[in-house]
Amino acid sequence: MPQNYYNRENHGNYELIPVGNFKLAEGGIIPNLELAIRTFGTLNEDKSNAILMTTWFSGTTKILEDAYVGKDHALNPEKYFIILVNQIGNGLSTSPWNADESIKAGKFPKVRIEDDVKAQYKLLTEHFGIQKLVLVLGGSMGAQQTYEWAVRFPDFMERAAPIAGYAKNTEHDFIFTKTLIDTITMDPAYKEGAYESIDAMKGALDRHGDIWNVVGYNPEMYRIEAYKNLGFKDGLDFGKNFTMKYFEPMDPNTLLLCAWKWQRGDVSRNTNGDLKAALGRIKCKMFCMPILQDMFFVTSDCKLEQEMIPNSEWRPIDTVWGHLGLFGMDPNYMPQVDKILNELLATEV
Amino acid sequence: MPQNYYNRENHGNYELIPVGNFKLAEGGIIPNLELAIRTFGTLNEDKSNAILMTTWFSGTTKILEDAYVGKDHALNPEKYFIILVNQIGNGLSTSPWNADESIKAGKFPKVRIEDDVKAQYKLLTEHFGIQKLVLVLGGSMGAQQTYEWAVRFPDFMERAAPIAGYAKNTEHDFIFTKTLIDTITMDPAYKEGAYESIDAMKGALDRHGDIWNVVGYNPEMYRIEAYKNLGFKDGLDFGKNFTMKYFEPMDPNTLLLCAWKWQRGDVSRNTNGDLKAALGRIKCKMFCMPILQDMFFVTSDCKLEQEMIPNSEWRPIDTVWGHLGLFGMDPNYMPQVDKILNELLATEV
Numbered sequence: 226m227p228q229n230y231y232n233r234e235n236h237g238n239y240e241l242i243p244v245g246n247f248k249l250a251e252g253g254i255i256p257n258l259e260l261a262i263r264t265f266g267t268l269n270e271d272k273s274n275a276i277l278m279t280t281w282f283s284g285t286t287k288i289l290e291d292a293y294v295g296k297d298h299a300l301n302p303e304k305y306f307i308i309l310v311n312q313i314g315n316g317l318s319t320s321p322w323n324a325d326e327s328i329k330a331g332k333f334p335k336v337r338i339e340d341d342v343k344a345q346y347k348l349l350t351e352h353f354g355i356q357k358l359v360l361v362l363g364g365s366m367g368a369q370q371t372y373e374w375a376v377r378f379p380d381f382m383e384r385a386a387p388i389a390g391y392a393k394n395t396e397h398d399f400i401f402t403k404t405l406i407d408t409i410t411m412d413p414a415y416k417e418g419a420y421e422s423i424d425a426m427k428g429a430l431d432r433h434g435d436i437w438n439v440v441g442y443n444p445e446m447y448r449i450e451a452y453k454n455l456g457f458k459d460g461l462d463f464g465k466n467f468t469m470k471y472f473e474p475m476d477p478n479t480l481l482l483c484a485w486k487w488q489r490g491d492v493s494r495n496t497n498g499d500l501k502a503a504l505g506r507i508k509c510k511m512f513c514m515p516i517l518q519d520m521f522f523v524t525s526d527c528k529l530e531q532e533m534i535p536n537s538e539w540r541p542i543d544t545v546w547g548h549l550g551l552f553g554m555d556p557n558y559m560p561q562v563d564k565i566l567n568e569l570l571a572t573e574v
Numbered sequence: 575m576p577q578n579y580y581n582r583e584n585h586g587n588y589e590l591i592p593v594g595n596f597k598l599a600e601g602g603i604i605p606n607l608e609l610a611i612r613t614f615g616t617l618n619e620d621k622s623n624a625i626l627m628t629t630w631f632s633g634t635t636k637i638l639e640d641a642y643v644g645k646d647h648a649l650n651p652e653k654y655f656i657i658l659v660n661q662i663g664n665g666l667s668t669s670p671w672n673a674d675e676s677i678k679a680g681k682f683p684k685v686r687i688e689d690d691v692k693a694q695y696k697l698l699t700e701h702f703g704i705q706k707l708v709l710v711l712g713g714s715m716g717a718q719q720t721y722e723w724a725v726r727f728p729d730f731m732e733r734a735a736p737i738a739g740y741a742k743n744t745e746h747d748f749i750f751t752k753t754l755i756d757t758i759t760m761d762p763a764y765k766e767g768a769y770e771s772i773d774a775m776k777g778a779l780d781r782h783g784d785i786w787n788v789v790g791y792n793p794e795m796y797r798i799e800a801y802k803n804l805g806f807k808d809g810l811d812f813g814k815n816f817t818m819k820y821f822e823p824m825d826p827n828t829l830l831l832c833a834w835k836w837q838r839g840d841v842s843r844n845t846n847g848d849l850k851a852a853l854g855r856i857k858c859k860m861f862c863m864p865i866l867q868d869m870f871f872v873t874s875d876c877k878l879e880q881e882m883i884p885n886s887e888w889r890p891i892d893t894v895w896g897h898l899g900l901f902g903m904d905p906n907y908m909p910q911v912d913k914i915l916n917e918l919l920a921t922e923v
Contacts, residue, residue: 401788412760445874448744460745
């Protein structure tokens with residue numbers, strides 16, 4: 226059952242913050258939406274030292290806490306009040322498995338990136354009384370949320386750092402995500418989201434994990450056998466005992482909800498489909514931080530977006546781990562990220 | 575049923591050449607193995623003008639005939655005797671659907687790239703009486719066969735051109751192929767290869783096609799909407815009505831057989847696992863022709879192999895279509911290939 230995975234033992238001592246009955250962009254309401262958050266450091270008196278970091282697909286705030294936050298990192302709790310927020314439907318915030326009976330499991334309504342950002346806005350303004358962020362950032366779907374933040378609430382942040390993600394999703398990425406979705410929905414045990422247990426979905430979750438093994442890393446990682454540093458004997462051992470094991474305990478309805486959301490990330494919804502106009506709204510200082518070896522949030526597409534953003538700079542990250550380098554397996558990853566974020570945080574705005 | 579697809583109406587007027595009861599590397603025998611071939615041009619008196627081209631995964635000689643052969647191409651039937659050969663188990667040569675009852679469908683034995691090359695050697699020497707090829711070439715699995723030819727029978731060809739393939743398959747590519755296999759074997763209609771009809775496997779074949787949509791082309795193809803030149807309105811339309819439609823009539827047992835073979839392509843089996851020694855055996859003039867935008871036979875891995883091959887040269891091809899550029903959808907693809915092959919054919923050996 227999902228509660229064997231989505232709990233405080235596995236994901237840190239998160240708080241659940243109610244943001245009310247929440248009306249969604251696609252219609253429908255989440256009754257009593259709760260956002261699961263972790264905070265680090267202290268909010269100063271004038272509430273001017275807050276940083277918001279958002280989660281990626283399948284991830285929770287635990288990995289952000291472990292990899293990105295600490296006094297040796299740019300996200301230093303001794304200097305900043307750091308809010309890590311779980312996206313809607315990720316297993317910790319209100320999600321298919323823990324939602325009100327009326328929207329449980331396969332009945333959960335469609336959620337968009339903009340819903341997350343609106344809910345996070347309520348969290349920051351109503352719960353914390355924050356009116357301005359020092360920095361908003363996130364990786365992958367967290368980058369989608371970051372772009373949406375900067376376009377939708379351009380006066381709310383001084384800086385932004387989307388890592389390995391698009392402002393407007395591409396067709397290629399949409400189809401990649403579709404293959405992930407298909408592994409779950411085409412499994413006979415799926416039953417429109419009413420599967421009997423997570424175990425019954427193990428085959429589907431393993432195939433899901435295996436597609437990540439192909440596209441989540443990249444050929445170079447396998448060639449140099451970078452997984453050996455983590456103790457795996459070969460690529461198949463790594464794929465099975467790292468990637469597949471990571472996805473195996475997850476709730477498929479949660480993955481499906483987030484995958485649907487991921488496919489449709491698009492800031493141009495703010496401007497009737499005009500991407501240039503949407504990105505032109507951005508006022509904060511932005512560092513765009515794609516991963517050079519990423520196979521689906523590819524730098525060539527990221528670059529075209531960055532060129533449309535006033536006051537933005539191009540700060541790519543180099544890691545053979547590709548997209549899933551976000552997890553920080555590469556010892557050279559976080560030093561690059563911290564260096565770039567420190568430079569961004571030192572920028573006068 | 576497979577014969578609705580694998581026939582002369584769809585795949586050209588191929589001949590079936592018997593090569594006898596054929597003993598396989600993995601054990602087992604194919605009784606009365608037949609290779610389906612197409613030939614163009616005339617074999618000259620001293621049998622010194624023959625070119626052999628081999629097929630890729632899912633492909634037959636029809637696409638080679640249509641895209642690569644003709645008097646305006648390097649493979650010019652007015653100058654050369656061109657033999658196009660279908661790999662074992664590809665639907666035209668002896669395959670799970672048309673084999674002897676004892677090895678039909680899911681009972682078909684495992685076949686390796688080296689089996690194809692040995693069978694083709696019999697075809698050339700015993701059926702045609704050919705002792706030397708002007709050129710051996712092929713794309714993708716055809717490149718695997720080309721490398722195997724050059725290592726196993728180094729005196730048999732003057733030139734070789736592996737296009738978009740590895741001499742020794744990589745872990746990344748093995749896992750990619752595994753995701754293709756999984757779409758078929760995990761489908762409840764599969765029944766260990768005893769599915770009731772091709773139609774019953776449509777869902778599996780569509781998911782198979784969709785993974786090709788992600789990895790077979792590449793993000794740039796989608797970004798520039800290159801599919802519009804073929805009349806498709808967007809990436810999803812293209813994915814569904816081109817790629818999926820292409821795979822839908824194919825026999826899943828045929829795809830599985832070839833995928834297993836593809837995963838294990840490895841010339842170092844000739845030299846007890848020593849790849850450098852295997853590639854060092856190559857005597858012919860070889861042009862290595864990877865596709866720069868290929869997402870699974872990637873140039874960085876191809877380059878390492880090329881550097882181990884004496885008398886080889888690096889001749890990459892540039893096409894936004896990525897690996898499936900092999901089909902020739904890009905009007906700039908065949909001109910590049912022909913130019914390189916013409917240069918290779920003009921090389922004194």
